[in-house]
Amino acid sequence: MRPILRWAGSKRRIVSKLADYWNASGSTRYVEPFAGSAALFCSIEAKRAVLGDMNGDLISMYEPVRDHPNRVANALHRWAGEKDEYYEVRATLPESLAPEVRAARFLYLNRWCFNGIYRTNKLGHFNVPFGGNRVGPSVTREDLLRFSKLIRWTLLVPGDFSETLTHVEPGDFVYLDPPYSIQGVRVFNEYVSGGFGASDLQRLRLHLENLHSKHCRFLVSYADCEEGRALGQGFKIDVVEVTRNVGGFRSRRRKAREILIHN
Numbered sequence: 001m002r003p004i005l006r007w008a009g010s011k012r013r014i015v016s017k018l019a020d021y022w023n024a025s026g027s028t029r030y031v032e033p034f035a036g037s038a039a040l041f042c043s044i045e046a047k048r049a050v051l052g053d054m055n056g057d058l059i060s061m062y063e064p065v066r067d068h069p070n071r072v073a074n075a076l077h078r079w080a081g082e083k084d085e086y087y088e089v090r091a092t093l094p095e096s097l098a099p100e101v102r103a104a105r106f107l108y109l110n111r112w113c114f115n116g117i118y119r120t121n122k123l124g125h126f127n128v129p130f131g132g133n134r135v136g137p138s139v140t141r142e143d144l145l146r147f148s149k150l151i152r153w154t155l156l157v158p159g160d161f162s163e164t165l166t167h168v169e170p171g172d173f174v175y176l177d178p179p180y181s182i183q184g185v186r187v188f189n190e191y192v193s194g195g196f197g198a199s200d201l202q203r204l205r206l207h208l209e210n211l212h213s214k215h216c217r218f219l220v221s222y223a224d225c226e227e228g229r230a231l232g233q234g235f236k237i238d239v240v241e242v243t244r245n246v247g248g249f250r251s252r253r254r255k256a257r258e259i260l261i262h263n
């Protein structure tokens, strides 16, 4: 199935290439510590999974979608997607809402905001402007019911990737899609305050070594750059070509190389 979110850095366009590495038996557990919209997970429809992300609002949205998809759909479909309404919904404090309305608010803002970006101000309030009408179809009740079924047996973990990796067991398949950190190059990696930097990449490298010694198969996608090559040193590295929208605009596309690190 398709993800229920638009997400910066989503791997929607290369899922068919990524899926070749999954190639697992039906009982293999899938773990994704930088889940975002979890495009690969949705595509392979893994039966058992652990999904984690540092964005706590994202994980708090997935929980009611998993447990009460109809209630989320009822709340979501009260809104039409108009500009004034968008700013009204954006101004409501998520803490003041019931979990399923809060999840609907997250989905609504994600659908109608500019470029599907998640960005908050210093107070932690979502502050992305209205994106206009070029945002594609809204999530339907059927999408939510299907996704709910897909994540029925999924453990959801809010927090740093190291937290999700504490749940990994021998035999699991781990897909890691961290934000890019490339020296001297401006890339969108402000998913969470503080961003993702060189020290995070070093931590990640140690976790890859740990996964390898635990007999877990892993796959990492990263930009083809010095930092990515260092992250994968000593493991297998394949190169794929991807088409990216420059600044999020579909009319301005360019080709880029990404690497897939695996063991």
Ligand SMILES: C[S@@+](CC[C@H](N)C(=O)[O-])C[C@H]1O[C@@H](n2cnc3c(N)ncnc32)[C@H](O)[C@@H]1O
Binding pocket: 007, 008, 009, 010, 011, 012, 033, 034, 035, 036, 037, 038, 039, 040, 052, 053, 054, 055, 159, 160, 161, 162, 177, 178, 179, 191, 192, 195, 196, 200
């Ligand atoms: C490139 S996106 C992942 C996209 C995802 N593969 C998809 O298909 O949508 C990176 C994700 O990592 C999350 N993130 C950033 N720093 C993190 C950290 N230290 N630990 C866990 N997740 C983090 C962001 O919130 C974002 O959702």
